[in-house]
Amino acid sequence: MVVGVLALQGSFNEHIAVLRRLGVKGVEVRKPEQLQSVRALIIPGGESTTMAKLAEYHNLFPALREFVKMGNPVWGTCAGLIFLADKAVGQKAGGQELIGGLNCTVHRNFFGSQIQSFETELSVPEIVAKEGGPPSFRGVFIRAPGILEVGPEVQVLAEVLLPSDRPAKRSAASENLEEEAVAEKKVIVAVKQGTLLATAFHPELTADTRWHSYFLKMLDEDSQEASSSMALSSGNLSLSDPPKYELPIIHY
Numbered sequence: 001m002v003v004g005v006l007a008l009q010g011s012f013n014e015h016i017a018v019l020r021r022l023g024v025k026g027v028e029v030r031k032p033e034q035l036q037s038v039r040a041l042i043i044p045g046g047e048s049t050t051m052a053k054l055a056e057y058h059n060l061f062p063a064l065r066e067f068v069k070m071g072n073p074v075w076g077t078c079a080g081l082i083f084l085a086d087k088a089v090g091q092k093a094g095g096q097e098l099i100g101g102l103n104c105t106v107h108r109n110f111f112g113s114q115i116q117s118f119e120t121e122l123s124v125p126e127i128v129a130k131e132g133g134p135p136s137f138r139g140v141f142i143r144a145p146g147i148l149e150v151g152p153e154v155q156v157l158a159e160v161l162l163p164s165d166r167p168a169k170r171s172a173a174s175e176n177l178e179e180e181a182v183a184e185k186k187v188i189v190a191v192k193q194g195t196l197l198a199t200a201f202h203p204e205l206t207a208d209t210r211w212h213s214y215f216l217k218m219l220d221e222d223s224q225e226a227s228s229s230m231a232l233s234s235g236n237l238s239l240s241d242p243p244k245y246e247l248p249i250i251h252y
């Protein structure tokens with residue numbers, strides 16, 4: 001099984017490294033024709049406006065939309081989530097092209113600017129149900145988007161609690177969302193809609209591989225062939241090995 005990782009910009013190497021740890025080959029995708037040889041695609045985090053410009057330059061949008069429409073599993077992390085959303089707000093002047101397909105509205109910089117990046121423990125019941133492990137996942141949010149609205153077919157996988165007095169932004173002085181106030185409001189930060197998965201945070205920057213193995217199981221769901229080739233894959237860590245739950249390997 002080969003999983004493509006859109007490699008225009010952003011954290012594509014980190015995703016490929018996690019796939020390697022799980023015994024799966026991740027290949028860099030930069031041209032439309034390269035999508036024909038992959039079964040699934042990860043769209044990494046980075047800067048969505050820049051990524052959109054590069055995707056336009058390489059004429060990737062029609063092929064990416066077709067890839068989604070064909071029902072291939074696609075996972076967008078952070079900027080990748082913005083790419084997959086049907087609607088984005090908070091875009092730069094002139095907007096930016098999106099792939100779409102994920103029935104949601106996303107705010108591009110919901111949590112504020114780069115210096116307002118943060119880490120927090122997320123409750124991830126669906127991941128725990130499928131992958132086991134601890135009840136929470138360390139979410140690394142870097143200039144992260146938030147999902148404002150989802151359609152009825154969208155399954156919410158994780159939310160972040162927001163302070164009641166200031167739902168959309170953190171103060172520059174605080175270190176952690178949870179410290180600010182009693183949390184009352186929530187914003188959605190991970191969703192699944194059929195073959196589409198999207199996270200506002202960066203699992204590829206942590207040592208906890210559960211989101212990646214969860215995504216790989218989405219490939220199994222629609223193909224027995226994929227699961228048998230995965231069993232034969234030659235990596236040094238198979239999906240049945242117990243994952244390691246360490247703290248993030250990169251701190252912001």
Ligand SMILES: NC(=O)CC[C@H](N)C(=O)O
Binds near residue numbers: 044045048078109143
């Ligand atoms: N870490 C990220 O991918 C940040 C995404 C960023 N908010 C954007 O608009 O592209």
